Amino acid sequence: MRFSVLTLFPELVESIVQTSITGRAIKSGRIELETIQIRNFAVNAYGQVDDALYGGGTGMLLRPEPVYAAWLAATGQSCPAEVVQHPELTRTIFLSPKGRVLNQALVEELAACPHLILVCGHYEGIDQRVLDAVVEEEVSIGDYVLTGGEIAAAVLIDAVSRLVPGVLPDQSAHEQESHSLGRLEQPQYTRPSSWQGQKVPDVLLSGHQARIDKFQYLSSLKDTLVKRPDLFNQLQLSAADYQELIEFACQDQNPLV
Ligand SMILES: C[S@@+](CC[C@H](N)C(=O)[O-])C[C@H]1O[C@@H](n2cnc3c(N)ncnc32)[C@H](O)[C@@H]1O
Structure with a gap:
């Protein structure tokens, strides 16, 4: 099971997922965590990835170009003309307070896909056009607003990883747990x-x-x-x-x- 996380704060996701049971699962190769720094695809030499909102409003929004380039890197495709999506093999999820609320049924559904690309917004969020282009599902971890999608991504990775064979010492353990x-x-x-x-x-x-x-x-x-x-x-x-x-x-x- 592979997780690719598109984020401005890779260390936040890594520090959580590389700890305890999920950390051991990474070391043993049962799960793979790849973080992709969106700023590596900045629109200029100043590292700019965000901009003010059209139509007014406070805060900054992540621009579509860096997020799209980071997503292409996660899919292993460098040329937009060649982009092909295979939802059965790779599923792109935007962590968002507007999404389907994560529960055990959704966790089980996601665990069936071998590669999840998790897109983390920050600040005001992400330009809608790139979300429309790459995202298959919006997932929320609850009806409240976080400062960024990183902690939500770590929650999702933790819950899904528990279902990957060999991650828990006793494979039947999760079948007896709540939900x-x-x-x-x-x-x-x-x-x-x-x-x-x-x-x-x-x-x-x-x-x-x-x-x-x-x-x-x-x-x-x-x-x-x-x-x-x-x-x-x-x-x-x-x-x-x-x-x-x-x-x-x-x-x-x-x-x-
Ligand atoms: C401050 S929030 C943006 C909220 C957005 N302006 C809105 O009102 O819907 C910044 C980012 O945090 C993440 N986020 C916030 N709350 C979340 C939640 N409940 N579940 C998952 N991700 C969340 C999303 O990636 C979002 O783009």
Whole structure:
């Protein structure tokens, strides 16, 4: 899986992605991170990449020429006349507060493409014409405005990389985590079994795997109901699931709120 990031601040993306699990995935060659400095394609010797807005307004906008030249470099094509797009092999994404909001379903969709080109805006953003020419999808990491697309790109790379085979030590780990099955992961515990008077639920120490699995499933459903009722409402539960969840939630040890 290859990520090419078009940015004015490569060190910002690199410092995040080259750390911890994604950093190890780069070292082992399971993912590849390439940052392309948009300023290397400046329109003049002063390194200019932005300009004032037509029609007025505050702030500066990235000009189309440097962004387009950086995108051509990411696709390995130097001559605009030869440009061919292969969305199944390479997908160009603009990180933008106007985009489709990133969730696990979109992360899984993106992980199926072997090369993602991530375009990071800064300042007021990027001239619309170059976005229209190269971008296949706009992706937002939430309904708020960041100063630049770099942190959003790092978030996307992190989430997608977890799905690349071999990046996580246990390949099935992500399948049990929040959102993978449409619900939240159950609360988890480690040693000590008793801490500040709070005990780990007895069943988790019982060694009885079928009972543990049932407890964890119901804990996951309960957490989803309490914390994300919007997700809970989309789950396809059986009548038996509802009955067991009600009984589980009514136990003193596990109040619903
Ligand atoms: C200050 S923002 C520009 C906001 C733009 N003028 C608007 O109102 O839609 C600068 C850049 O940060 C990135 N950005 C900001 N918020 C984002 C978000 N929620 N998700 C992804 N990228 C974001 C985009 O690349 C954007 O071009």
